[in-house]
Amino acid sequence: MSHSNDRRPQQAARRSRTPSRALFWRLFAINGFVFTAGTLVLALSPATVSSTVRLAEVPVLTIGLTLIIAANALLLRASLAPLDALATLMQRVDLLESGDRLADSGTGDLSHLIGTFNAMLDRLESERSASSAHALAAQEGERQRIARELHDEIGQSLTVALLSLKRVVDRAPEDLREDLRAAQETVRSSLDEVRQVARRLRPGVLEDLGLQSALSALSSEFSQANQASISRKVDPVLPDLSEDVELVIYRIAQESLTNVARHAHADHVGLSLTVSDGGLILRVTDDGRGGVRQEGAGIRGMRERAHLIGARLTIASPPGAGTDVRLVIPIEAERSRTR
Missing domain, CATH: 3.30.565.10 (Histidine kinase-like ATPase, C-terminal domain)
Incomplete structure (x- = not known):
């Protein structure tokens, strides 16, 4: 029971530190700071505004509001810039091109999001490499099996057929020998093709003689x-x-x-x-x-x-x-x- 009670506050703390909540409080703090600073500047400056705004006071208010909005926009843009880089990386990422990561440039609460995304890419690349290795190993094993069957079974059968045809050609009447020789050449070419396919499937020369x-x-x-x-x-x-x-x-x-x-x-x-x-x-x-x-x-x-x-x-x-x-x-x- 004590362990479950200890985990509940930790889970609640994790939920309270989600990226969306952190971003909300970050924006809230930035806006609060900008407007507070702007209010203090206007309050402590020699500029005054009467209850009925005079025409001469309009530029002062306009300049103050413009400065507040500009400062707020610059701070927000700098804070949210990593989101654009993250979206761009999501569009171009390719698990076959490893090493494409988003650098963490000290972006405060967005560091958690960037680190989580980079960790996800690391995990996906590792899993893809492992699955690809298993798939390619299975593919090579299947190629070797097919090559052995082509060489040992089909190749041997064609060789026996070729030898049988040779004996038949030697005993056949003269008017049948041309047709039998044509059949013999067809079987011989088929045997050569089977051997070529087997060599392509299983590079025995690579194993025996090197690259x-x-x-x-x-x-x-x-x-x-x-x-x-x-x-x-x-x-x-x-x-x-x-x-x-x-x-x-x-x-x-x-x-x-x-x-x-x-x-x-x-x-x-x-x-x-x-x-x-x-x-x-x-x-x-x-x-x-x-x-x-x-x-x-x-x-x-x-x-x-x-x-x-x-x-x-x-x-x-x-x-x-x-x-x-x-x-x-x-x-x-x-x-x-x-x-």
Whole structure:
């Protein structure tokens, strides 16, 4: 009983300190101070006003009232200015762009509101990062499962069908061999497509040979499947990267090249992974039509992956001037991640 009795006054005190009540009393105090100060100034000044206002006294009253209103407006504007900044931040805030917070510049009772909003953003970003990490981990697991099934089941079945067709072609009459060979080529091309899909779903070369070899293989696959030429530049010495960071770099490069193949109509593509001052930079550029206006699920997924490793993803796509996808990974943050 004593604990519940102690909590009641605390709950009542919290209700009495709500932002709306605090703002009300702040405005009330400001107005009271301004009008009191104005009254004292008029009372103690040599200016006097008769019971019937004379024409000469009108300027005195007008000047006094103007000063009171102006002082009140300036004080109220300064006190309520953080609300405009808070509304602007609410309109532009994006949980994938971390670190966008409202600075507390000693605004009195509004400090509680600003601090609560910043704490809410911290909590939402943390929860979104955790949920995105779980979702992407589940996605990668599902990709690996599908890749194994494609390789082990469908791939093996197509291989058996291909060998069976080869035996049939050897025994078939001459007039049927051309049709059987055509069917054999269809099965062989289907087997190649299944293997390519499995490699895209599960980058085994990334696990076996590392990031540099994986990007090289990705570039080779792109050049074989598309008419656009591609130039690759990867620094021979890269900082130590965790498996998560390597996978994010690979997936963003893969998605960028997929977008180029589908939408850009480019003649040349550039893929680079270089070390610069303070960061590791992945760039995928093309000379296509550009003009990316709406971000689809692919780009949104790229941003979520970049956010998970504390990297910054920017996409510049002016109409008619190609697209430049840039991923900047802070090296210091990555070193602390790998320790």
